[in-house]
Amino acid sequence: DAKTTQPNSMESNEEEPVHLPCNHSTISGTDYIHWYRQLPSQGPEYVIHGLTSNVNNRMASLAIAEDRKSSTLILHRATLRDAAVYYCILRSVYGQNFVFGPGTRLSVLP
């Protein structure tokens, strides 16, 4: 399974943008980049995914490097509710299941 590397933890101030990095240097051409987050005492929830182009949705933006070896999840204005563990996951179109790493624990300071 292709692996991802994320910082263990990050801090942000409320209402400021947050950039969560993910390195995936062994990504293959058939791997999608998925981001999920897990709020305390809850199951993970989907945030965003992409293949090559940058993606935007109501929750976040995903910026994918041109060589696809890294990506950045962007929360445009962090709120206290965004405090969670964020997982960057690679998933093949051929059906490999999610392989979660330990993720990045994001703290949002008021």
Add this chain to the structure above:
Amino acid sequence: DTGVSQNPRHKITKRGQNVTFRCDPISEHNRLYWYRQTLGQGPEFLTYFQNEAQLEKSRLLSDRFSAERPKGSFSTLEIQRTEQGDSAMYLCASSRTGTGGRGTDTQYFGPGTRLTVL
């Protein structure tokens, strides 16, 4: 959309006992996944169903673990002869076949069942 539900939410059992967890996926979802999560770690994949067929099993799924999904609806995960190392959060997720293939489908997770083996 009522979401994925799991029961019970918490289970405390003594070592050697059998336990069974239930997962009710989102109604139109044909895919169902089980994961296990220990403290401070991300979820680990255990097994996957497409409709009623169990298509993938992780090496983590020892012969004490069995999962079923009769009629392609709800699923059960049974652990026989529980051990203290089985203490974890057991998460269920479901998804629907999308046009983009399995690499793109969004998994919706339930709240999990926390198992404590004494």
